[in-house]
Structures are given as structure tokens and as C-alpha cells.
Amino acid sequence: MVEAYLRQSPLSQLALPSRIAAEHGNTGVTMAERQFRRIVNLRGNPKSEEFTKAVKSVLGADPPLMPNSVNTGKDITLLWLGPDEWWIITDADTAPVADKLREALAGQHAVVTDVGEGYTCIAASGASAADTLAKGCTLDFHDSVFAPGSCAQSDMAKAVVVFHRLEADKPSFEIYVRSSFAEYLWRWIENAAEEYGVAVTQ
Amino acid sequence: MLEINCPYCGPRFETEFSYGGEAHIERPKDSENLTDEQWGDYVFMNSNTKGVFLERWVHTSGCRRWFNVARDTVSYQILAVYETGAKPPKLDLRNDV
Ligand SMILES: [Zn+2]
Numbered sequence: 510m511v512e513a514y515l516r517q518s519p520l521s522q523l524a525l526p527s528r529i530a531a532e533h534g535n536t537g538v539t540m541a542e543r544q545f546r547r548i549v550n551l552r553g554n555p556k557s558e559e560f561t562k563a564v565k566s567v568l569g570a571d572p573p574l575m576p577n578s579v580n581t582g583k584d585i586t587l588l589w590l591g592p593d594e595w596w597i598i599t600d601a602d603t604a605p606v607a608d609k610l611r612e613a614l615a616g617q618h619a620v621v622t623d624v625g626e627g628y629t630c631i632a633a634s635g636a637s638a639a640d641t642l643a644k645g646c647t648l649d650f651h652d653s654v655f656a657p658g659s660c661a662q663s664d665m666a667k668a669v670v671v672f673h674r675l676e677a678d679k680p681s682f683e684i685y686v687r688s689s690f691a692e693y694l695w696r697w698i699e700n701a702a703e704e705y706g707v708a709v710t711q
Numbered sequence: 712m713l714e715i716n717c718p719y720c721g722p723r724f725e726t727e728f729s730y731g732g733e734a735h736i737e738r739p740k741d742s743e744n745l746t747d748e749q750w751g752d753y754v755f756m757n758s759n760t761k762g763v764f765l766e767r768w769v770h771t772s773g774c775r776r777w778f779n780v781a782r783d784t785v786s787y788q789i790l791a792v793y794e795t796g797a798k799p800p801k802l803d804l805r806n807d808v
Binding site: 576577590591592594647648661662663664669 | 719720721723724726727772773774775776
């Protein structure tokens with residue numbers, strides 16, 4: 510684990526906390542960084558009952574089997590990445606979760622990879638959030654296609670990303686991007702959102 | 712731009728995929744006993760079909776899984792998408808090319 514005093518967001522040089530707006534009534538898009546989200550990558554055979562049982566015993570949730578779907582457990586979110594691959598997202602330390610999973614899956618044809626803080630999470634929401642993201646991505650962001658509570662992997666402005674659309678009244682997306690692309694993607698999205706009015710939030 | 716129906720993620724734009732050449736080429740079993748010519752044939756020599764071609768694609772920016780596609784190389788129409796390891800579906804082949 511990173512020493513607390515060394516921990517620094519890949520977006521720290523943008524000084525986002527100093528830009529948090531008190532008022533953002535009419536902006537079409539609000540943006541925020543979800544700092545220090547942590548990820549464990551899980552692979553295994555979902556058709557094996559032994560596998561799904563072991564995963565549920567540790568996470569309290571089944572790995573979602575429907576393409577592009579999301580399940581939530583206690584303090585964790587599970588994203589479907591492929592027919593035998595998931596992301597476990599947490600705000601807590603990943604090592605204890607990864608260790609428990611490895612123990613529960615011992616002897617099985619499965620793999621647990623601690624990705625830690627290798628990705629940065631950018632949140633974009635508001636009435637024009639979908640229009641903004643559509644400028645840089647070929648996915649259809651309409652509610653009827655990209656439903657709230659689902660996820661998808663794609664390219665956003667040529668960076669490889671994972672989208673998680675939250676269940677919320679207004680369009681709300683969390684975008685996971687490799688940390689080395691974080692500043693580029695933040696600036697790209699903020700620039701694309703400018704015409705709708707954009708504000709930084711907590 | 713092609714729209715390719717990933718068997719796992721659903722329909723996505725071509726830009727999310729990478730091409731893998733001809734499908735159903737079997738790796739020779741006793742590769743250590745092959746001549747350079749036989750190995751070169753396995754590695755490099757794909758057919759260049761005009762018409763329906765069975766080919767491999769990978770969903771690079773999505774689920775990163777390989778799968779097979781039956782595509783008409785004249786019209787670019789995708790006639791079928793099927794999983795790696797599956798037999799190709801029966802298709803009405805064009806006979807005008
Ligand atoms: Zn896919």
C-alpha cells in the first residue's frame with residue numbers, strides 16, 4: 510500500500526479542490542474526481558458453481574453474468590468486463606479483498622489481480638453529460654441503450670476507458686481511465702462540455 | 712465504418728476491434744519437425760478470398776475476446792458472428808464472384 514503522505518492523485522496538478530463551485534445551477538455538466546478508487550480484477554468460470562459460491566462468500570454479491578451489467582455488495586461494486594472477467598471496485602484497501610478471494614478460490618481455475626490505484630475515476634453528470642461523452646465515443650449513451658446501472662468498455666477520445674452509468678435522476682457517468690491518461694481525458698471532457706456550461710463539484 | 716456484433720458485448724463500432732486474419736487455420740501438431748517452408752506456410756500464407764471469408768477479430772477496446780466473423784469481402788457485409796472453437800454457420804454463398 511502507498512504511504513499516506515506519498516499518495517497523490519494523477520489529477521492533483523489541476524488543483525480541482527480549489528475550483529469546486531459553490532453554485533452550479535445552470536451548468537449542463539458537472540465534473541468531479543472520485544479520488545483513489547481501487548480495483549481488483551477477477552477472472553474465472555461463471556458456469557462453475559464452486560467459483561460463484563466462493564466469490565459470493567467473500568464479496569456478498571454474485572459476479573454479474575449479463576453483458577455490461579453491474580452488481581453491488583457490501584462496500585464494493587462489481588462490473589462485468591467479459592464472459593469470464595470482472596472488476597471489483599472499492600474505496601478501501603484492495604489487499605485484504607484480494608487475499609480473501611485467492612484463499613476462497615484456491616485450487617480453482619481462476620485468477621485474482623490486485624490493480625490497486627492504477628486507474629483514475631472521473632465523474633461527469635448533468636443534462637448534457639451524455640452529449641458531451643458522445644463527442645469522443647462511438648457508444649450510444651441514450652438511456653434506452655446505455656441504461657442507468659450498467660457499464661461498458663470502449664474508447665473515449667482514443668483513451669481506453671470503462672464507463673459505469675450510475676442509477677440517478679440525471680445522467681451520471683463514472684469513467685475509469687488509466688492514470689497516465691487521466692489529465693488528458695479530464696481536459697478533453699472539460700473542453701467538450703464547455704458549450705453546455707461546466708462546473709467542478711465535490 | 713463496420714458495425715460488428717461482438718458475441719459478448721453486443722454491437723460496437725469497428726474502431727473498437729482489431730483484425731486477426733483468416734480463421735480456422737490449425738497449428739501444425741509436430742511443429743519441431745516442419746521444414747521452414749511448411750512453417751512459413753502456416754504463419755504467413757492466408758487465403759485472399761473474394762466473397763465470403765471466415766476471419767478472426769478481437770474486441771480490443773471492449774471485452775478483449777477473440778471471435779470469428781463471416782464477412783463478404785466484396786460488399787463488406789457481415790453475414791455471421793460466432794465464437795472461437797465453434798463451427799462456421801451454413802451460409803448462402805454468393806456465386807457471382
Ligand atoms: Zn466484446
